[in-house]
Amino acid sequence: MEDATPFAPNAEFHDAQVDVLYRNMPAGILASAVNASLLAALLWPLVPHPLLFLWCLTLWIIAGARALLIVGYRRGRPAAWTSADWHRWMLIGTTAAGVGWGSSAFFLSPAVPLSYELIQVLVLGGMTAGAASVLSVSFRLFLCYAIATTFPILGHFFLSGEEFHTLMGLMGTLFVLATTRSAWNYNRTILSSIRLRLDKAALVESLTMRTQAVEQLNREITKEVEERRLIEEQLRTIQRDLERRIEERTEALARTNIRLQEEVEEHRRTERARLSSEQRFNYLTDNLNQGVWFAQVQPPQVLYVNPAFERMWGLPADRFYQNPKLWRDCIHPDDRQAITQAYDAQIADPAGHDIQRQYRIVRPGGQVRWIHDRMVIHRRPGGEADRLSGITEDITEARELEDQLRQAQKMEAVGRLAGGVAHDFNNVMTVILGYSAVLLQELSQHSSARRFVEEIRNAGERCAALTGQLLAFSRKQMLHPVSLDLHQVIRDLMALLKSLIGEHITIVLQLDPAPRWVTVDAVQLEQVLLNLAVNARDAMPHGGTLTIETDQALPHQVWGPELPPRSASTYVRLRLHDTGTGIDPATKGKIFEPFFTTKPQGRGTGLGLSTVYGIVHQSGGTITVDSTVGEGTTMTVFLPETAPPQNALSDSAPPTDDRPGTEVILLVEDEPSVRLLTQHILRTHGYTVYEAQNGFEALDLIRRGALHVDLLLTDLVMPGMNGKDLAMRLRRHFAGLRVLYISGYSDQPAVTADKASGQTRFLQKPFSPEDLIRKVRHILQTAAEAEVTPPASPERAGR
Numbered sequence: 023m024e025d026a027t028p029f030a031p032n033a034e035f036h037d038a039q040v041d042v043l044y045r046n047m048p049a050g051i052l053a054s055a056v057n058a059s060l061l062a063a064l065l066w067p068l069v070p071h072p073l074l075f076l077w078c079l080t081l082w083i084i085a086g087a088r089a090l091l092i093v094g095y096r097r098g099r100p101a102a103w104t105s106a107d108w109h110r111w112m113l114i115g116t117t118a119a120g121v122g123w124g125s126s127a128f129f130l131s132p133a134v135p136l137s138y139e140l141i142q143v144l145v146l147g148g149m150t151a152g153a154a155s156v157l158s159v160s161f162r163l164f165l166c167y168a169i170a171t172t173f174p175i176l177g178h179f180f181l182s183g184e185e186f187h188t189l190m191g192l193m194g195t196l197f198v199l200a201t202t203r204s205a206w207n208y209n210r211t212i213l214s215s216i217r218l219r220l221d222k223a224a225l226v227e228s229l230t231m232r233t234q235a236v237e238q239l240n241r242e243i244t245k246e247v248e249e250r251r252l253i254e255e256q257l258r259t260i261q262r263d264l265e266r267r268i269e270e271r272t273e274a275l276a277r278t279n280i281r282l283q284e285e286v287e288e289h290r291r292t293e294r295a296r297l298s299s300e301q302r303f304n305y306l307t308d309n310l311n312q313g314v315w316f317a318q319v320q321p322p323q324v325l326y327v328n329p330a331f332e333r334m335w336g337l338p339a340d341r342f343y344q345n346p347k348l349w350r351d352c353i354h355p356d357d358r359q360a361i362t363q364a365y366d367a368q369i370a371d372p373a374g375h376d377i378q379r380q381y382r383i384v385r386p387g388g389q390v391r392w393i394h395d396r397m398v399i400h401r402r403p404g405g406e407a408d409r410l411s412g413i414t415e416d417i418t419e420a421r422e423l424e425d426q427l428r429q430a431q432k433m434e435a436v437g438r439l440a441g442g443v444a445h446d447f448n449n450v451m452t453v454i455l456g457y458s459a460v461l462l463q464e465l466s467q468h469s470s471a472r473r474f475v476e477e478i479r480n481a482g483e484r485c486a487a488l489t490g491q492l493l494a495f496s497r498k499q500m501l502h503p504v505s506l507d508l509h510q511v512i513r514d515l516m517a518l519l520k521s522l523i524g525e526h527i528t529i530v531l532q533l534d535p536a537p538r539w540v541t542v543d544a545v546q547l548e549q550v551l552l553n554l555a556v557n558a559r560d561a562m563p564h565g566g567t568l569t570i571e572t573d574q575a576l577p578h579q580v581w582g583p584e585l586p587p588r589s590a591s592t593y594v595r596l597r598l599h600d601t602g603t604g605i606d607p608a609t610k611g612k613i614f615e616p617f618f619t620t621k622p623q624g625r626g627t628g629l630g631l632s633t634v635y636g637i638v639h640q641s642g643g644t645i646t647v648d649s650t651v652g653e654g655t656t657m658t659v660f661l662p663e664t665a666p667p668q669n670a671l672s673d674s675a676p677p678t679d680d681r682p683g684t685e686v687i688l689l690v691e692d693e694p695s696v697r698l699l700t701q702h703i704l705r706t707h708g709y710t711v712y713e714a715q716n717g718f719e720a721l722d723l724i725r726r727g728a729l730h731v732d733l734l735l736t737d738l739v740m741p742g743m744n745g746k747d748l749a750m751r752l753r754r755h756f757a758g759l760r761v762l763y764i765s766g767y768s769d770q771p772a773v774t775a776d777k778a779s780g781q782t783r784f785l786q787k788p789f790s791p792e793d794l795i796r797k798v799r800h801i802l803q804t805a806a807e808a809e810v811t812p813p814a815s816p817e818r819a820g821r
Contacts (some may be wrong), residue, residue: 036105038216043112043159044095050156054119055085061126061145068135074744081122088115096778109160116163120170123149127175143190146171147197154201158208159216165202172198223371313414315342319369319407322346334393334416336385354382354390365397372405380417392418449693449766450786453480459791462511482730503641505667508538509573511547512541519555526565527558534573538594540661546637552635554598554657561602561655571597580644580660589641590662599656605649613647634659659715682708685802689713690720690748691764692740698788700735700764703791704798721751731756733802736783738765764789 058081060073095108105113123146150168156163172194179191195390231569313331317324324342331341335352342348350362361381376398382390396418400409467470512533519529539546559566575595579690605613614635638645642662649655651755687709691697701711712729714720717740723729734752749761766787785797 031498033105034220035216036109038220038765039159039213040105040108040112042212042216043163044092046156046159047092047112049515050152051085051088051092053152054123055082057122057145058082059150061142064141077122077125081119084115084122085121088112088119091115104470109163110544113160113163113166116157117166117170120167123171125176129176139190142174143194144176147194147201150198150201151204155208157214158205159211161206163206164209164653168198168202168205231264246725297585298313311415311473313416315412315414317410318348319410325409331414334391335383335438335664336387336389336412352383352385354384357381368397369399369407369410372401374407375400383607391416392421449468451788453695453699455788455790456696456703460699460702503541503543505539505541505542505664506544506547506549508540508596508661509533509665511544512551512570512572515548515551519552522552522561523555523568527562528567528568530569532569532571536574537666538572538574539664539666540594540641541664542661546641550634550637550659553631554659557657558598558600558602558632558655561600561604566601566654569597569599569663571595571599575660591645593660594663596659597659598659599654601654602804605647605655606651610647610649683802684708684710684800686712686730687735687798688720688723688729688731688752690715690717690734690736690740690745691718692737696737700794703794704735707795709798716740717745717748717751720748724752724755731759733798734759734761735798736761736763738763760804762797762801 036101062078075414091108091111103396126142126314146458150171152170153164153167156169176191176194179194182188182675227434242818290484291795305683308329311330313334314326314328315324315331316326324346327339327342335349336350337352345351349629350358353361359378364379365377368377374397378394378396380392380394383393384390394415395412396414397410399407401413402408458475460480461475462472465475512531516529516531523529555568562568573595575593577589580593581589613631615632635645638659638661643660645660648658683704687704689697689701689704689711691700691713692715697713697715701713704711712723712727712731717736720736724731731752734749736748738745745763745765746763749759753759761783763784764787765784782799783801785794789797
């Protein structure tokens with residue numbers, strides 16, 4: 023029975039409730055049979071006799087069945103069914119009786135006089151009101167009976183469409199509600215009475231047992247007194263001893279009583295400590311970020327999971343309590359077999375104590391999370407596993423950070439390797455291109471060997487371009503950053519972009535209304551745009567749309583909550599979105615690696631996006647990729663935003679005349695072939711050249727020869743002493759010494775810091791003889807012009 027009750031129901035309470043119900047039911051059954059007969063007699067002239075007879079017989083049969091149920095209850099209980107079974111059968115019988123009475127509404131028709139309708143309504147109302155007192159011990163029983171009895175006739179009144187019948191329906195509804203409220207009050211009163219009766223019976227039983235104990239004790243005492251009277255004369259001599267024994271027994275009882283009181287108090291303290299410990303445990307587990315769980319091995323049952331465990335798995339605790347193997351079903355299919363086998367083996371091993379594993383779970387929404395789980399096995403003395411406990415931690419973010427760190431370290435290592443290879447390769451290309459140029463100058467236009475030398479030069483230039491892309495990826499190329507309006511650069515490239523990607527692709531510009539200035543190398547910025555546009559074109563072989571957008575971004579939108587040490591105040595965001603085939607997750611993790619390409623062999627070098635990656639990062643920015651297979655790709659470039667320029671300075675060398683040089687140049691180069699080529703070019707153009715293969719040899723040459731040097735031409739990267747350190751030492755001997763660095767790659771901050779003096783330039787390997795002579799002539803001419811009107815200084819005055 024499931025009636026709402028303010029009391030905690032138990033088997034005894036249910037038995038009493040059913041007993042009251044079966045004791046009250048005979049009157050209701052009798053009233054149902056009698057009223058059915060009376061109503062049948064009243065409606066006999068108006069209702070077809072077979073139908074009326076069948077209806078009355080049905081109610082009598084139902085009444086008889088309910089009466090037999092009562093007889094069976096009184097004879098067979100409690101050896102037969104449980105209280106719930108007796109209640110269930112009575113509910114069925116009562117509902118059937120209610121349906122029988124409710125079916126009487128079908129007797130009403132326009133031919134039935136109003137007075138008969140009223141009588142029938144009064145009979146049904148009386149039956150319902152009587153049921154409120156008889157059946158209210160089980161409120162659900164009353165509701166089933168009342169609904170089945172009254173709803174048909176109320177429906178008849180409301181559906182007849184007559185105003186009078188509608189009013190009768192409303193009154194009947196109010197009557198049913200009032201009767202239901204009364205039944206509810208009766209139910210409360212009866213249940214309270216049952217509880218009071220049970221409590222009274224329990225109290226009486228307790229008092230009876232206590233009384234019997236007292237009487238038994240009294241009888242024993244009386245018997246003892248009688249025995250003492252009978253042998254009083256014999257025991258008079260030992261009276262003192264008996265009194266002493268009584269006193270000792272009393273004292274022992276007192277001590278026992280004190281000990282019992284102490285044990286009771288100790289039990290209370292233990293219980294309070296247990297409750298306090300349980301509260302602290304619940305507070306701790308409820309506020310932990312880690313999931314905590316307890317389980318029973320046999321039979322399998324989850325005993326407890328904390329709120330963090332629920333959040334982690336995306337499922338309520340009840341699901342785990344109902345299905346102890348649910349956690350196994352949530353493990354990722356690729357991890358499930360290995361994890362479950364490892365756990366089962368550890369549990370089955372009598373020596374197994376605990377186990378730690380990392381695995382993936384699939385949340386209800388399909389989200390995959392990485393979990394670190396530590397399980398402790400609690401065993402019985404015989405070694406059999408009894409209980410399990412564990413702590414579970416969501417390590418998804420940590421795994422992602424580890425993957426990002428490994429990828430960054432991989433890219434850094436590959437970049438260092440690419441930069442080193444490009445540096446060595448550029449030395450070789452310098453020699454090849456340089457001697458090719460020297461040979462072309464010495465060969466006549468009609469020489470048969472000229473064509474072969476030109477092929478050597480062309481191949482060298484292609485190799486030089488390839489190493490330039492490697493340097494761009496490794497962020498070791500020399501950049502010439504200038505302030506540029508990004509929007510103007512994009513507009514200037516539109517014609518080239520349209521011809522490059524073809525007419526089957528539409529370019530849409532969505533540029534920020536405000537100008538966006540960045541300080542980057544103009545050529546490299548154009549290369550970034552062209553490489554990204556070509557990449558988008560290849561993703562849309564059947565046409566599509568390429569959208570180029572720009573706007574402003576804040577640092578946290580670029581880097582997240584942890585900003586790098588040198589973050590700009592604002593960034594320019596450049597997006598290129600295509601509607602192409604998209605990139606799958608496995609490919610997306612490799613697209614910036616050098617020489618990685620998805621194109622067929624011979625159709626790509628795999629350096630396009632890696633070059634973009636290197637240029638953007640060397641310019642102080644970053645690049646991200648968002649892509650969905652079948653929907654397209656968005657490449658987002660972030661570059662530090664700068665203020666519009668006030669003026670423009672150029673580091674390029676203007677054309678110079680072809681007059682032979684007369685100055686003294688100190689050439690320092692650790693690569694012999696490059697040093698030989700460079701000194702040949704310089705001496706061919708009239709310069710006096712002193713050579714050294716490293717910085718220490720150059721310093722020794724200056725000290726021994728007392729030379730006057732106009733220009734230091736040195737490799738930037740050399741073993742032992744690099745070119746920058748050599749220049750600093752030589753300027754102590756030659757104030758205002760002009761320096762030209764050459765290198766296969768350069769660490770741009772080192773060169774930029776030295777260029778601030780205006781006395782230093784940089785020449786990227788490989789270089790042609792014309793580039794070398796033009797750069798040298800430009801530096802020396804700039805020095806000569808500066809000396810025409812020298813500023814007053816103590817050093818120059820002393821000289």
